[in-house]
Amino acid sequence: MKRLFPILSVITAALLAYALYEALVVAPTERTMGDVQRIFYYHVPSAWTAFLLFLVNLVASVTYLVRRNPKADALAVVCAEVGVVFCTIVLVTGPIWARPVWGIWWTWDVRLTTTLVLWLIYVSYLVLRRFSDSAQTPVLAAVLAIFGALDVPLVYFSIWFFRTQHPQPVIGGGGSLDPRMAHVLLINWLAFSCFAFLVCWSRYRLELMQREIEEAHAMESLAGTGVAAKASMPLGRSSR
Amino acid sequence: MKYLFAAYIATWAIHGIYLGSLVQRFKRLRQQWKELGKK
Numbered sequence: 001m002k003r004l005f006p007i008l009s010v011i012t013a014a015l016l017a018y019a020l021y022e023a024l025v026v027a028p029t030e031r032t033m034g035d036v037q038r039i040f041y042y043h044v045p046s047a048w049t050a051f052l053l054f055l056v057n058l059v060a061s062v063t064y065l066v067r068r069n070p071k072a073d074a075l076a077v078v079c080a081e082v083g084v085v086f087c088t089i090v091l092v093t094g095p096i097w098a099r100p101v102w103g104i105w106w107t108w109d110v111r112l113t114t115t116l117v118l119w120l121i122y123v124s125y126l127v128l129r130r131f132s133d134s135a136q137t138p139v140l141a142a143v144l145a146i147f148g149a150l151d152v153p154l155v156y157f158s159i160w161f162f163r164t165q166h167p168q169p170v171i172g173g174g175g176s177l178d179p180r181m182a183h184v185l186l187i188n189w190l191a192f193s194c195f196a197f198l199v200c201w202s203r204y205r206l207e208l209m210q211r212e213i214e215e216a217h218a219m220e221s222l223a224g225t226g227v228a229a230k231a232s233m234p235l236g237r238s239s240r
Numbered sequence: 241m242k243y244l245f246a247a248y249i250a251t252w253a254i255h256g257i258y259l260g261s262l263v264q265r266f267k268r269l270r271q272q273w274k275e276l277g278k279k
Contacts, residue, residue, distance in 0.1 A: 039247040096247040
């Protein structure tokens with residue numbers, strides 16, 4: 001495992017560099033929008049990666065609720081945090097694309113608003129994990145994660161159900177995407193997915209390390225107060 | 241082109257800030273781990 005991480009890191013770095021080259025040089029220039037359309041190669045894969053991470057967060061949260069497995073809880077925290085990073089990129093690159101194309105940075109369109117709500121739900125999830133000391137925090141956070149995940153299909157299908165300014169989906173939306181553009185898009189998604197996997201891996205190891213340290217501190221303080229017998233109680237605090 | 245570069249730079253800036261925060265957290269936890277080992 002120790003060797004696998006550096007090997008995967010080198011492969012991911014090469015893939016990201018190749019994906020960047022494809023996006024900037026190889027992909028054809030879009031007729032009406034010009035070069036600004038290339039933002040799409042970062043914006044869309046970031047959105048898909050965020051959705052994927054929120055889906056893993058949902059599965060891990062449900063697993064935690066059913067089995068009370070602390071590793072599932074740790075995975076849920078990690079996916080939510082990295083998912084928020086990717087969702088932030090979506091919310092930043094979207095307006096940068098919208099300004100030259102629509103003439104405005106932001107509009108309260110269904111797709112944009114539901115994406116902002118999604119981001120706010122997962123930020124509140126992380127705030128809950130960060131500031132709540134209660135032993136019930138992982139359970140409350142898991143329930144919040146389920147509500148958050150309900151917003152993901154709403155974000156994705158909003159452009160089918162409502163009239164919206166946002167472009168139609170590139171996959172399954174009835175639009176015709178140039179095959180060379182689709183290829184570059186998928187290369188970028190693969191690169192960002194690999195990158196997200198590596199970040200989650202590192203963050204998961206950090207989370208486990210932090211929990212071990214917190215447990216050791218708790219044992220130490222319990223031993224100091226003479227109630228070491230209760231030291232097997234689960235820790236409520238997790239993410240920091 | 242300025243919007244395109246702004247979007248790409250913003251993306252990597254956000255990733256960079258997040259990765260930097262992970263490195264800081266790792267350093268802090270490693271320090272705590274060492275202090276625990278001394279006790």
